[in-house]
Amino acid sequence: LVSILRDEGRSERDDGEDLEDGDDEALMAEVAAGNRAAFDVLTRRHLRKSLSLACRIVHGRHDAEEVVQDAFLQVWRHANHWRGDRARFTTWLHRIVVNRSLDYWRRRRFAPLEDAADILTPLPDAQAIVEERQLASRVDAAISALPDRQRVALSLCYYEELSAAEAAGVLKMSVSAMESLLVRARCTLREKLQPLLGPVDAGEDRS
C-alpha cells in the first residue's frame, strides 16, 4: 500500500512537472478539458504581466486585481472557444485583459479620484519628492486623458514592450494602424507636456 501511494504521489508530481514544462497552447488544451492544475499553472505564469497591463489601463491596483481575476475566470469559462491556430494564447489573454480593463475604466471614469498622499514633513529631499510626484501625476493625467485605444496601444507597446505586430493582434488591427495610433498618442502627450520644457525648448520643434 505504501509503495502504491508513493507511486501515485510520484505520478502526480510528474504530471505537475509536465504541466510546468508545457507551453501555453498545450496547457490551454488541458484547461479546455477541465484540468484545474493546468489552469493554475497558466494563471501563475501570466498573472504578473496581466496585472501590470491592467494596472496601466485602469490606474488602480484594486481595480486591476478585479480585472485580472475576471479575465482569468473568462479564460477558464471560454477555454473551449480558444483556437490555437488563430492566435497565440498571450494575444488572446491580453485582449481579454484589455477589454475587461476598458470596461472598468469606462465605468469608473467619473468616480472621484483617490487623494494623492500628502507630504507632511519638510525633509531635505521633500522638494524633490514633491516635484517628482507632480511630474508623474501630470504625465499620468495626460496618459489618462488619451482616447482608450491610444492609451491601450501605448500601454501594450511602450510599457508592456509588446511588438507592434503583437499589439496589433490584441487590438485586431494592422501594424500600420497600430503605428498610427502610437504616433497620435505620443504627439498628443508631447503637446500636453511641452510646457514642462519651458518656453525656450518648446520653440525647437521643427514641425
Add this chain to the structure above:
Amino acid sequence: MKQARFRHLADAYGADPGRWPQAERTAAEALLAQSAEARHWLAKARQLDAWLDHAAAADAPAVTDAQVERMIGAIGARLDRDIPAAAPVPWIQSRPHTGPLWAAVGFLALMGITGVLVGKSGLSGPPTVQSADISDFVLSHSYSLAWNR
C-alpha cells in the same frame, strides 16, 4: 530610409531602436549616423520617453509573490463557487441513456420475429363474430363515404 519614415518610427516607438521593427533598424541606424535631422527627431522622442518612464516609475505595479498567491487563491475560490453552473446540455443529449444501440436494435428484431411466429402459429385465434361485424361496418361505411363524395 527616408527622413519621413525615420520620424514616423521615432514618433511611434520612441528613441530606443530596440523597440523599432527589426527589419528597419539597420537602415534607421545608418540614417542616424549621417543625418542631424534624424538625430533631432530621436532627441525629441527621447524627451517624451523620459516623461513616460517617469510616469511608469511612479505607477509601476510591483507584484509580490504574496499578492500572486492571494490572487490565485481568490480566482480558485470564485471558480469553486461558479463550477455548478455547468454548460447547458442540448435536450437531445439530456434524455436518459438506456443502453447501447445494438441492444435496442436486437430487441426490436426479436419482437418482430415473435410477432410473425405468433401470427403463423394461430395462437392469436380466429376473428370473433363481433370483431368481424365491426370491421365490415367500418369498411363498408368508409367505402360508401368515399364513393358518395
